[in-house]
Amino acid sequence: MKPKSDNKMALQAEGLTKIYGSGNTEVVAVRNAAMQVHRGEIVALLGPSGAGKSTLLTLLGLIQTPNVGTIRIADKTVFDHHALTVNVRSFRRRYLGFVFQKANLIPFLTAAENVQLAMEINHTPPRQARQRTLELLEYLDVADRADYLPAKLSGGQQQRVAVARALANSPTLLLADEPTAALDSVRGRQVMELFRRVAHEHDSGVIVVTHDHRSLDVFDRILEMEDGVLKEHPTGTKK
Amino acid sequence: MNLAIKDIRHNFGRFVLTSLGIGMLLMLVMGMGGIYRGLVQDATLIVDRIDADLWVVQKNTRGPFAEISRIPRTLEDRIAAVPGVQSSYAFISHTVQRSFNNKPLRLTIQGLSWPADRGHWFPIIAGRGLEQAHYEMVADKSSGLQPGDRIPLAKEIFTVVGLTEGMTSAAGDSMAFMTLLDAQAVQFDLPPEAIRIERTARVNRLSDHELGRTQPQMQDHAAGPGAQIPALGTSMVSAVLVQVLPGFSADAVAKQIEAWPDVSVYTQNGQKELLLRGSVDRARRQLGLFRVLLIIVSGIIMALILYTLTLDKLHDIAMLKLIGAANTVIFRLIMEQAMLLGVIGFGLAHILGQWAFPHFPRRVLLLQEDLIVLAGIVVVISVLSSLLGIHRALRTEPNEVLS
Ligand SMILES: Nc1ncnc2c1ncn2[C@@H]1O[C@H](COP(=O)(O)OP(=O)(O)OP(=O)(O)O)[C@@H](O)[C@H]1O
Numbered sequence: 001m002k003p004k005s006d007n008k009m010a011l012q013a014e015g016l017t018k019i020y021g022s023g024n025t026e027v028v029a030v031r032n033a034a035m036q037v038h039r040g041e042i043v044a045l046l047g048p049s050g051a052g053k054s055t056l057l058t059l060l061g062l063i064q065t066p067n068v069g070t071i072r073i074a075d076k077t078v079f080d081h082h083a084l085t086v087n088v089r090s091f092r093r094r095y096l097g098f099v100f101q102k103a104n105l106i107p108f109l110t111a112a113e114n115v116q117l118a119m120e121i122n123h124t125p126p127r128q129a130r131q132r133t134l135e136l137l138e139y140l141d142v143a144d145r146a147d148y149l150p151a152k153l154s155g156g157q158q159q160r161v162a163v164a165r166a167l168a169n170s171p172t173l174l175l176a177d178e179p180t181a182a183l184d185s186v187r188g189r190q191v192m193e194l195f196r197r198v199a200h201e202h203d204s205g206v207i208v209v210t211h212d213h214r215s216l217d218v219f220d221r222i223l224e225m226e227d228g229v230l231k232e233h234p235t236g237t238k239k
Numbered sequence: 240m241n242l243a244i245k246d247i248r249h250n251f252g253r254f255v256l257t258s259l260g261i262g263m264l265l266m267l268v269m270g271m272g273g274i275y276r277g278l279v280q281d282a283t284l285i286v287d288r289i290d291a292d293l294w295v296v297q298k299n300t301r302g303p304f305a306e307i308s309r310i311p312r313t314l315e316d317r318i319a320a321v322p323g324v325q326s327s328y329a330f331i332s333h334t335v336q337r338s339f340n341n342k343p344l345r346l347t348i349q350g351l352s353w354p355a356d357r358g359h360w361f362p363i364i365a366g367r368g369l370e371q372a373h374y375e376m377v378a379d380k381s382s383g384l385q386p387g388d389r390i391p392l393a394k395e396i397f398t399v400v401g402l403t404e405g406m407t408s409a410a411g412d413s414m415a416f417m418t419l420l421d422a423q424a425v426q427f428d429l430p431p432e433a434i435r436i437e438r439t440a441r442v443n444r445l446s447d448h449e450l451g452r453t454q455p456q457m458q459d460h461a462a463g464p465g466a467q468i469p470a471l472g473t474s475m476v477s478a479v480l481v482q483v484l485p486g487f488s489a490d491a492v493a494k495q496i497e498a499w500p501d502v503s504v505y506t507q508n509g510q511k512e513l514l515l516r517g518s519v520d521r522a523r524r525q526l527g528l529f530r531v532l533l534i535i536v537s538g539i540i541m542a543l544i545l546y547t548l549t550l551d552k553l554h555d556i557a558m559l560k561l562i563g564a565a566n567t568v569i570f571r572l573i574m575e576q577a578m579l580l581g582v583i584g585f586g587l588a589h590i591l592g593q594w595a596f597p598h599f600p601r602r603v604l605l606l607q608e609d610l611i612v613l614a615g616i617v618v619v620i621s622v623l624s625s626l627l628g629i630h631r632a633l634r635t636e637p638n639e640v641l642s
């Protein structure tokens with residue numbers, strides 16, 4: 001399946017390098033990585049533990065800055081060689097969505113409020129935000145739990161609310177780090193399929209770090225990382 | 240969406256307990272201020288109520304409240320003759336401590352110049368005022384006495400005929416009002432044995448004297464009551480209160496009396512100033528110091544509470560940053576909680592105080608202006624105490640979500 005919008009790029013990264021520590025303790029977590037993700041495309045990121053997958057995701061999500069490299073998101077240059085070129089917070093809330101292994105919902109807000117908050121942070125009027133939140137929860141099949149606190153939701157439900165929050169502002173690029181690791185295989189599969197739908201229906205670029213080889217068929221492309229080096233998976237172009 | 244309130248609702252019990260704690264601390268701060276105000280009011284109460292233009296006391300003393308002043312009662316008549324004086328009353332004030340119903344009873348006795356001064360200047364809340372020249376008294380409610388109580392003083396039985404409210408001396412003792420002669424009798428009361436010894440001593444002193452030996456009939460006088468001996472002085476009072484005629488200046492009249500070598504004169508304000516300087520002033524500074532310390536302690540406790548509340552939320556704050564929340568969102572979350580804590584604490588302090596302060600042994604006076612100033616201080620310490628938490632929150636990196 002071809003991405004819906006060929007020309008529009010969700011992400012372009014080149015020459016990304018991230019080094020932790022210095023001297024004897026120096027670790028090159030990401031080495032000269034380059035990648036492109038189209039809007040509407042879902043990409044898997046595989047690799048052994050410690051390969052640098054999470055680190056790469058934090059670089060792309062502007063959570064950490066690379067030592068060197070360039071990052072373009074939604075056709076805007078956000079990192080150029082050594083420096084950020086945008087206001088990180090406002091850029092994140094407008095163009096980026098995050099999902100992690102744990103849902104990390106705000107415990108004192110209900111499921112709906114967690115999603116709505118992400119919209120209000122992005123200056124969506126409350127009434128409109130509420131409306132869109134309910135639509136999103138509906139879409140993710142957790143509308144019946146809208147007014148529950150996170151503690152009263154199952155792991156899978158929490159994770160779907162977290163996905164709804166990540167989608168709150170229709171991000172151009174959605175980054176997910178082992179989002180199904182805490183779920184059973186059936187639930188995990190459902191979440192992966194959800195990401196695929198999100199990519200295709202919301203026209204977002206989606207990158208998912210995963211160890212779950214059984215779900216690889218949902219991805220358009222597979223990237224692999226080892227010792228900080230990123231490369232295309234040999235079977236990744238099968239689709 | 241107000242995050243501060245949502246978080247409080249989630250941790251409601253803890254927030255209520257914290258507010259209660261802050262409220263009690265602020266109640267103490269409020270109480271300290273009220274005690275000071277009460278002290279000032281107590282100290283100047285009698286002077287305010289009596290409302291005399293001038294107070295004439297023993298030369299070079301700061302009497303009759305700050306120290307003992309003794310002047311002869313005849314001064315009443317001397318002063319009445321001064322031009323510009325409308326009236327002059329003798330006044331006596333002293334404190335006794337007796338035991339009544341097996342409890343200590345402290346009374347500051349004010350002697351009124353009966354019958355000219357019938358005590359219209361103090362409010363009677365139960366019973367009646369003085370209507371008889373002897374053996375009646377009006378006591379303040381705070382003494383615990385009831386109308387009809389009979390109190391033995393100076394070999395007589397005094398009946399409490401009425402009660403006042405809020406009439407306490409600068410030392411916080413309840414006032415009791417009786418006629419001047421009764422008050423003098425109480426003040427100069429001596430046990431029979433002391434009187435007998437004094438009379439014998441007088442006779443002995445006389446017999447050592449030329450006069451006693453040549454005029455033996457004088458010895459009969461010496462052995463009798465002191466009041467019948469013409470050479471002994473008249474009875475002493477504490478002060479003479481002066482009302483100045485309309486049209487005359489109190490200062491001018493004061494100057495005239497002041498010129499006498501045996502008395503000092505104070506205007507009403509001068510007398511009040513005397514009362515406020517000295518012991519009240521030291522108490523004020525002491526209480527002020529305590530208030531400052533309590534405010535600092537409240538501030539530190541609030542800061543620690545807000546800091547731990549923030550620490551509990553660091554993960555959520557990191558998440559907020561990760562999804563792109565501006566610093567103002569996080570700033571408001573903490574600052575609003577600090578404000579709520581301060582405002583609710585202040586409200587609780589006021590409510591608790593209104594319930595508790597009337598049961599305090601001394602007057603606690605909450606003045607509107609003091610409350611407004613304290614409210615301002617509470618806002619300031621709320622802001623200051625949230626800074627530590629805000630500082631910590633703003634230092635939180637979004638990637639702390641990942642750990
Ligand atoms: N904050 C840090 N400081 C120093 N070294 C770090 C830090 N974070 C990660 N590393 C190192 O960088 C390398 C890559 O780590 P990363 O977390 O990106 O691996 P990963 O591929 O996500 O592994 P996993 O599959 O276990 O999550 C590892 O060697 C790790 O020890």
Ligand SMILES: [Mg+2]
Nearest residue numbers: 053054055177
């Ligand atoms: Mg990882």
